[in-house]
Amino acid sequence: MWNEYLQLMKAELMVTIILFILLFLKLGKKERETVPLLHFINILLLLNFISGFLYNAEGTLFGDMFHTSKLLSLEKNILNLGTLIISLQSFQWLKTHKHIPEFYMLLLATLLGMFFMLSSNNLLMFYLGLELSTIPLAALANFDLDKKISSEAAMKLIISSAFSSGLLLFGISMLYGTTGTLNYHELSQQLSGSPLQILSFVMFVAGFGFKFSAIPFHLWTADVYEGSPVAVTSYLSVVSKGAILFVFVSVLYQAFQNIAGVWYNLLFIISVITMTIGNLFALRQQNMKRFLAFSSISQVGFILIGITGQSPEGSASVIYFVLIYVFSNLGAFGVVSLVSAVTARENIDDYKSFYKNNRALSWILAISLFSLAGIPPTAGFFGKFFLLLAGAGTSHISGEQVNYLLITVAALNMVISLYYYLRIIRAMFMDGNDHPIDKVKASLLPNISFIICIGGVLLIGFAGGIYEYIYSLVK
Amino acid sequence: MNLNLVLLIPLLTAAAVLFCKGLKQVRIVSFTGAVIQLILSFVLLYGYWQERSSGNNDAFLFEYNYVWYAPLHINYHIGVDGISVAMILLTAFIVLTGVLVSWKMPAHTTEGEKQSKEFFFLLLFLGVGAYGFFISLDLFTLFFFLELAVIPKYLLIGIWGSGKKEYSAMKLALMLMGGSALVFVGLAGLFFNTHTGDGSHTFDILQIAQMHIPVAVQKLFFPFVFIGFGIFGALFPFHTWVPDGHSSAPTAASMFLAGISMKLGGYGCLRVATYLMPDAAQQYSWIIIVLSCIAILYGAFATMMQTDLKYINAYSSVSHCGFVLLGIGMLTKTAITGAVMQMVSHGLMTALFFACIGMIYDRTHTRQMARLGGLLKVMPFISTVFVIVALCSLGLPGLSGFVAEVTIFMGSWEHSGAFYKITTIIACASIVVTAVYILRAVGKAIMGPLASKEFSLLHDADWNEKLAAGLLTIGIIAIGIAPFWLDRLVGPGADAIMKNITNVVIAK
Numbered sequence: 001m002w003n004e005y006l007q008l009m010k011a012e013l014m015v016t017i018i019l020f021i022l023l024f025l026k027l028g029k030k031e032r033e034t035v036p037l038l039h040f041i042n043i044l045l046l047l048n049f050i051s052g053f054l055y056n057a058e059g060t061l062f063g064d065m066f067h068t069s070k071l072l073s074l075e076k077n078i079l080n081l082g083t084l085i086i087s088l089q090s091f092q093w094l095k096t097h098k099h100i101p102e103f104y105m106l107l108l109a110t111l112l113g114m115f116f117m118l119s120s121n122n123l124l125m126f127y128l129g130l131e132l133s134t135i136p137l138a139a140l141a142n143f144d145l146d147k148k149i150s151s152e153a154a155m156k157l158i159i160s161s162a163f164s165s166g167l168l169l170f171g172i173s174m175l176y177g178t179t180g181t182l183n184y185h186e187l188s189q190q191l192s193g194s195p196l197q198i199l200s201f202v203m204f205v206a207g208f209g210f211k212f213s214a215i216p217f218h219l220w221t222a223d224v225y226e227g228s229p230v231a232v233t234s235y236l237s238v239v240s241k242g243a244i245l246f247v248f249v250s251v252l253y254q255a256f257q258n259i260a261g262v263w264y265n266l267l268f269i270i271s272v273i274t275m276t277i278g279n280l281f282a283l284r285q286q287n288m289k290r291f292l293a294f295s296s297i298s299q300v301g302f303i304l305i306g307i308t309g310q311s312p313e314g315s316a317s318v319i320y321f322v323l324i325y326v327f328s329n330l331g332a333f334g335v336v337s338l339v340s341a342v343t344a345r346e347n348i349d350d351y352k353s354f355y356k357n358n359r360a361l362s363w364i365l366a367i368s369l370f371s372l373a374g375i376p377p378t379a380g381f382f383g384k385f386f387l388l389l390a391g392a393g394t395s396h397i398s399g400e401q402v403n404y405l406l407i408t409v410a411a412l413n414m415v416i417s418l419y420y421y422l423r424i425i426r427a428m429f430m431d432g433n434d435h436p437i438d439k440v441k442a443s444l445l446p447n448i449s450f451i452i453c454i455g456g457v458l459l460i461g462f463a464g465g466i467y468e469y470i471y472s473l474v475k
Numbered sequence: 476m477n478l479n480l481v482l483l484i485p486l487l488t489a490a491a492v493l494f495c496k497g498l499k500q501v502r503i504v505s506f507t508g509a510v511i512q513l514i515l516s517f518v519l520l521y522g523y524w525q526e527r528s529s530g531n532n533d534a535f536l537f538e539y540n541y542v543w544y545a546p547l548h549i550n551y552h553i554g555v556d557g558i559s560v561a562m563i564l565l566t567a568f569i570v571l572t573g574v575l576v577s578w579k580m581p582a583h584t585t586e587g588e589k590q591s592k593e594f595f596f597l598l599l600f601l602g603v604g605a606y607g608f609f610i611s612l613d614l615f616t617l618f619f620f621l622e623l624a625v626i627p628k629y630l631l632i633g634i635w636g637s638g639k640k641e642y643s644a645m646k647l648a649l650m651l652m653g654g655s656a657l658v659f660v661g662l663a664g665l666f667f668n669t670h671t672g673d674g675s676h677t678f679d680i681l682q683i684a685q686m687h688i689p690v691a692v693q694k695l696f697f698p699f700v701f702i703g704f705g706i707f708g709a710l711f712p713f714h715t716w717v718p719d720g721h722s723s724a725p726t727a728a729s730m731f732l733a734g735i736s737m738k739l740g741g742y743g744c745l746r747v748a749t750y751l752m753p754d755a756a757q758q759y760s761w762i763i764i765v766l767s768c769i770a771i772l773y774g775a776f777a778t779m780m781q782t783d784l785k786y787i788n789a790y791s792s793v794s795h796c797g798f799v800l801l802g803i804g805m806l807t808k809t810a811i812t813g814a815v816m817q818m819v820s821h822g823l824m825t826a827l828f829f830a831c832i833g834m835i836y837d838r839t840h841t842r843q844m845a846r847l848g849g850l851l852k853v854m855p856f857i858s859t860v861f862v863i864v865a866l867c868s869l870g871l872p873g874l875s876g877f878v879a880e881v882t883i884f885m886g887s888w889e890h891s892g893a894f895y896k897i898t899t900i901i902a903c904a905s906i907v908v909t910a911v912y913i914l915r916a917v918g919k920a921i922m923g924p925l926a927s928k929e930f931s932l933l934h935d936a937d938w939n940e941k942l943a944a945g946l947l948t949i950g951i952i953a954i955g956i957a958p959f960w961l962d963r964l965v966g967p968g969a970d971a972i973m974k975n976i977t978n979v980v981i982a983k
Contacts, residue, residue, distance in 0.1 A: 005508070041942075312546075375625070377623060385659075388663070389666075411659050415649060419645070419649060422648060422649075426633060426645070430633045430634060430640070430641050467544055467547075
């Protein structure tokens with residue numbers, strides 16, 4: 001019995017253990033050397049990541065509230081990996097910070113929330129996990145206590161996420177009213193597509209839309225991204241968004257399979273709007289973090305295309321893309337984070353002639369941006385190709401023309417997005433600047449994170465086995 | 476022979492450059508790698524002939540098939556026919572000469588020494604994309620390599636270029652990516668309309684060629700694929716990246732652009748659009764012919780107005796690449812053979828032209844015809860090569876340009892309709908215009924009195940430049956006086972494409 005709990009909840013327990021270790025560390029002694037402490041925490045996170053590969057079991061707990069499978073373990077481990085990389089990258093920033101254990105406790109609390117959310121088999125459980133994952137995030141957004149802009153960001157985040165949670169809860173309650181159940185499997189049998197159910201579904205999608213910042217629910221994104229510390233921004237845009245997308249796919253594909261015709265059209269429209277408007281806004285950004293915020297919005301548009309696929313290919317390509325997105329987006333955020341921590345410069349104009357003094361960092365940022373833009377041989381190319389292929393592959397719901405329309409729009413959007421990614425490349429490599437950023441020295445931990453990111457970006461695409469593995473789990 | 480080597484050795488060369496220190500090491504490694512690539516491509520040619528003469532009549536030789544993404548039916552499938560072998564030879568020539576021409580890095584860059592690693596890496600990496608593209612037999616692999624070859628161009632032009640380089644680089648990257656976006660839609664359309672025995676789809680070119688894609692589907696997606704590749708191959712009215720891109724690029728990158736990249740477009744139109752969608756190719760052929768005639772004439776007349784040597788060559792490339800598309804549009808075996816010959820010939824010729832212009836620019840620091848003159852007296856070698864390549868461009872018999880163009884015209888003349896005759900005559904007429912601008916350029920820049928006293932101090936080509944120019948000249952002359960070997964090489968490939976098309980005609 002205990003054995004079963006230990007094994008099925010292994011990922012959650014590992015995170016909880018680390019959380020408690022940090023708590024005791026904090027209680028034990030007032031002042032600690034920051035550098036050894038950070039090394040120690042990163043080793044813990046690494047162990048956590050490694051343990052994610054071992055002894056993965058399948059099963060359900062707590063009366064079908066909680067379930068886990070190989071696929072979920074993989075998804076959780078992708079989040080673990082993202083957290084580890086972010087932690088490595090925030091070394092430079094945290095080194096001088098007083099509240100290191102608090103930072104990690106909040107971070108791991110949200111991670112724990114995401115794990116529960118992923119493993120939920122019931123909308124109530126899902127909601128619990130969601131709240132656990134969002135409330136500490138608002139505290140994290142305000143972690144640079146002396147910055148006014150951070151408090152503003154935190155305020156915006158907490159209000160918008162409370163609002164979206166409200167919407168979500170409203171949708172859930174209406175669903176419960178019409179079907180009498182919150183369990184995914186039972187829901188999928190009960191759903192008939194009655195008007196009230198569709199209304200509740202719209203609420204549901206709106207709530208989710210807020211969380212993964214699809215347009216028209218994106219208004220908080222850029223401000224929060226700009227105001228938060230870079231580590232938190234990257235956590236929001238990679239780990240938090242990835243978790244929500246994982247859940248979104250599995251809920252849509254499991255619980256709402258019956259009304260696929262409804263959500264196909266809904267997602268179709270949202271994804272086209274999200275890509276296009278996200279791209280158009282990204283064209284005009286001056287701040288690096290805002291720029292990455294809008295670029296991540298348009299990436300969500302692409303991911304939604306994959307979700308419209310309604311096939312094993314669809315969900316496999318979404319998971320695969322998120323995995324790639326972890327590497328490529330964190331590669332970009334890592335450089336921005338480092339530069340911001342050392343020089344406090346975050347504008348695109350500051351990056352002019354960046355290549356002059358920081359050759360390696362320029363190439364890291366460039367390769368990550370190429371991956372985000374979907375240029376081979378980076379993994380982003382494969383990710384986007386598969387998303388679009390999955391999106392075009394749905395022919396059983398709507399006419400074939402529509403699918404081609406969707407991928408045509410997406411393909412043209414890729415050209416627009418290339419323009420603004422190349423704008424950064426141009427600023428770094430080609431434009432002149434009187435005061436280019438001086439040589440930025442990275443410590444060991446950020447360097448490790450760059451190696452992981454660039455290695456992932458360059459190699460994942462060629463290893464067809466990774467996609468095959470995900471596909472076999474999804475099927 | 477293992478075809479993977481054609482991909483592996485360029486890749487290793489590019490990777491090895493990354494581990495070098497200083498310009499000297501970098502260029503020795505690049506040079507060695509490029510020489511090996513050239514030797515390898517000759518070995519490939521030899522192997523190909525061995526196979527053919529021993530009676531192997533498969534459409535594609537040296538095939539290698541590896542399942543890359545099983546759930547998505549994506550394979551890494553490579554193989555060559557005569558057309559691919561010709562293109563690989565061309566690529567190897569361009570890579571080697573490109574490396575030789577940039578022996579001292581683009582002259583005007585201030586930090587040339589320091590950035591040499593990146594420059595040579597990108598150059599060689601561009602080569603990898605081209606090699607991969609020409610050997611791919613799987614649409615995904617093909618598309619992968621097509622896009623692989625875009626971004627290095629952007630960086631090469633943007634970082635090491637001259638003039639309004641940022642603008643040109645961005646224009647080129649966006650237009651080519653737009654092209655590949657269209658290609659992507661076309662490929663996806665093809666993919667979802669293939670049906671293999673077990674009810675799944677396939678990206679495999681050989682399998683698709685055997686299937687009959689519904690005519691309505693072909694008519695829908697042929698324009699996507701053809702225009703997409705056409706943007707790479709300077710199809711009118713999508714040619715506007717060509718002049719800016721070529722003239723802003725450093726010499727070696729110009730050579731790669733004209734010599735290899737534009738050929739990706741022509742090859743793609745042939746291999747994917749025409750080969751896989753023969754019905755649509757038949758139906759749309761008149762549009763292709765009209766557009767390519769416009770490109771030929773427009774390019775020629777636009778060249779007349781240019782005063783910058785690089786712009787002259789860039790616009791004349793639009794005109795010459797028009798011949799490639801004209802040959803493809805005519806859809807006869809002779810014309811398609813001519814189109815491939817024109818690709819090879821134009822690749823060598825334009826690369827040589829750009830190399831000459833680059834050498835002249837490095838010495839005189841101007842490309843304006845008005846400021847040049849009498850260069851024959853101070854740099855006899857460069858000037859002689861310049862004259863040879865100019866004569867090749869205007870189609871002098873005995874050089875490659877003549878052979879290719881005549882083959883295309885002969886192929887077009889095989890049609891009996893008045894439309895084909897008239898368009899052929901129009902295309903032929905452009906040669907007169909070509910003669911005007913070519914002879915004017917030669918007359919102004921090479922002949923006549925020395926334009927400036929300072930020019931008398933200039934020195935002639937160095938050994939590396941001589942080697943590069945010599946190699947390309949040999950290529951031009953080899954095709955010019957002995958075209959039969961290229962014809963025999965390309966013929967069977969063109970035959971296979973024609974077989975698909977004539978099947979359609981018979982079926983009607």
